[in-house]
Amino acid sequence: MTEDTHTTHDAEDDPRNRDILIYVNGALKHRDAAMVSVYDSGFLLGDGMWEGMRLCNGRWAFFEEHMDRFFEACKAVALDPGTDRAGLLEALTMTAQANGMTHDVHCRLMLTRGVKVKPFQHPSLSRSGPTLVIIMEHSKPVDRLAERGIRLATVPQVRGLPMSQDAKYNSHSKLNCVIACLQAEQAGADEALMLDPHGFVNTTNACNFFIVRRGEVWTSTGDYCMNGVTRAKVIELCRANGIPVREKNFSLVETYGAEEAFLTGTFGAQTPVAEIDGRQIGSGGAGPVTRQIRALYKAAVEVDTRG
Structure with a gap:
């Protein structure tokens, strides 16, 4: 990619993002320490669903519509989120508050089928429950x-x-x-x-x-x-x-x-x-x-x- 190339996700640089806390299965970890297993089905196979959302004025824009899409996709591939939308909102709120975020925030919520017992394809090999990761960044599109x-x-x-x-x-x-x-x-x-x-x-x-x-x-x-x-x-x-x-x-x-x-x-x-x-x-x-x-x-x- 050259300096003249742009994407629809170009954002203003924000130094606060260097020390964000990331939600990983209920724990908040510094971005440098936030990790998942190499046996995770998301890493091995791309077996997971995600949502991109914007936090504006302290609230998630069109939250219900995003949750409708997320839970419908999970149901279609027999991926049990292990929680409901109230539980996800609680995890989102926890992450936003820990990072002091209220506005111009972009979130990537990711759910995978979880850690496998062997590095192969069959979904039954994921036996420890899903992996839930939430990354939030101060993120304002470039003008x-x-x-x-x-x-x-x-x-x-x-x-x-x-x-x-x-x-x-x-x-x-x-x-x-x-x-x-x-x-x-x-x-x-x-x-x-x-x-x-x-x-x-x-x-x-x-x-x-x-x-x-x-x-x-x-x-x-x-x-x-x-x-x-x-x-x-x-x-x-x-x-x-x-x-x-x-x-x-x-x-x-x-x-x-x-x-x-x-x-x-x-x-x-x-x-x-x-x-x-x-x-x-x-x-x-x-x-x-x-x-x-x-x-x-x-x-x-x-x-x-x-x-």
Whole structure:
């Protein structure tokens, strides 16, 4: 990665993160001492689920939606969290308080099937219960991406069919996305634009993807994309505020001709796209519809976290 390369997770450097405490199965440990076993199923196989969340005004933004996604994914792969959402909230609160965190905080909550008795695949070899890790960082997105945006490159790696590895899982198995990211980097872009198995535009390697054409907001059908909480909120906000929005198949031709494009994700909220495959999109930065949606989303977060 060069100095000119950016990602949707670029954050301002915060020296407080050098001494954060990380939650590991009920204990808080300095980041340099926070460890899991090499026999852990997450390390061995990527067998686990995770959630990314934002702490704003002392509360977790859209907490119930994140928990709905997390517990649904765990149930689908027979992964017992060993607690309920109240228990997870208690662990999150414990970690935030120990670190003195209340605002502009990003959390990665990770649950694996736990430590195995032998380094092999079968889930029955995980017999000691799940491993729960919570990493929180003081994390504010860099200002330069809010207007300038990022560069995407369409890559050969696709978002696959649900019966191969369903993108609805926020799973630790991210190799598909890592390969896409590497392909984009090799093409001189910041992140990858991934197609679905039929060649329609789908997501990036890290975020969901939207375009604006003739005042309409378009995103994929949702059949192959990540089950994004921010994506769902953007669609909901568009419908509630008279912004035409469509979930549909669309091609690269239509994408190149868009007036605006932006990405959605828990960390960056709405990140504008400057160019795709060397073609400038609209003005090459945040357009009026992107700015309007960003303002609506920011207001929704305020309402949700201030109660």
